[in-house]
Amino acid sequence: MLEKQEQISTLRQDIARCRICRDAPLKGDTDRLPHEPRPVAVISGAAKILIAGQAPGLRVHESGLPFNDASGNRLRDWLNVDRDSFYDADKFAIVPMGFCFPGYDAKGSDLPPRLECAPRWRDSVMQAMPQIELILAIGQYAQSWHLGQRRMKTMTETVQNWRSYRYANSGVPVLPLPHPSWRNSAWLKKNPWFEDILLPILRQDVERLAF
Ligand code: SF4
Numbered sequence: 751m752l753e754k755q756e757q758i759s760t761l762r763q764d765i766a767r768c769r770i771c772r773d774a775p776l777k778g779d780t781d782r783l784p785h786e787p788r789p790v791a792v793i794s795g796a797a798k799i800l801i802a803g804q805a806p807g808l809r810v811h812e813s814g815l816p817f818n819d820a821s822g823n824r825l826r827d828w829l830n831v832d833r834d835s836f837y838d839a840d841k842f843a844i845v846p847m848g849f850c851f852p853g854y855d856a857k858g859s860d861l862p863p864r865l866e867c868a869p870r871w872r873d874s875v876m877q878a879m880p881q882i883e884l885i886l887a888i889g890q891y892a893q894s895w896h897l898g899q900r901r902m903k904t905m906t907e908t909v910q911n912w913r914s915y916r917y918a919n920s921g922v923p924v925l926p927l928p929h930p931s932w933r934n935s936a937w938l939k940k941n942p943w944f945e946d947i948l949l950p951i952l953r954q955d956v957e958r959l960a961f
Pocket residue numbers: 765768769770771772787788789848849850864866867868870
């Protein structure tokens with residue numbers, strides 16, 4: 751147990767010091783992260799649920815608190831948990847696909863998670879958390895990593911296919927979710943089965959594994 755805590759503590763420190771996207775970006779100088787990296791992730795030795803998100807937005811970058819925004823409010827509603835429970839590291843590990851705010855594109859939208867992050871850190875993070883019993887894969891990047899070739903062509907098809915990942919015979923069960931951003935409000939309206947059928951299952955899982 752002590753060994754595990756030390757492993758997690760060392761990993762947290764290594765990630766906190768990471769400056770790859772500023773100092774050695776994969777695509778070269780023109781793709782350098784334009785601000786000081788601030789990795790935001792909750793790596794837990796006790797939580798049974800992993801929230802695998804996308805990447806921090808500006809507000810999360812500034813506060814250092816994952817999902818400290820309107821998307822987080824919607825996600826907490828989906829999980830049916832309050833802020834105290836959500837930020838209890840014994841209940842939820844929160845590890846996005848990119849740990850640092852990636853900046854904005856020309857249209858002012860958040861850029862995708864940095865390409866450098868998951869290949870560098872994700873295997874180590876998953877190895878440090880063997881107790882995880884359910885992965886909530888939020889959005890296409892987390893679904894792509896955690897489902898691999900099992901992922902369907904589109905995010906909608908992947909979420910619709912949730913039973914085959916949630917009840918798979920091997921590996922850690924995965925529940926694919928859309929991103930809880932306001933940008934997906936139209937998607938939620940168009941896909942009422944998500945709130946009617948999938949959310950009750952998600953809430954049962956949270957109740958069983960986190961409380
Ligand atoms: S996004 Fe990941 S790889 Fe890039 S600097 Fe931050 S922690 Fe390092």
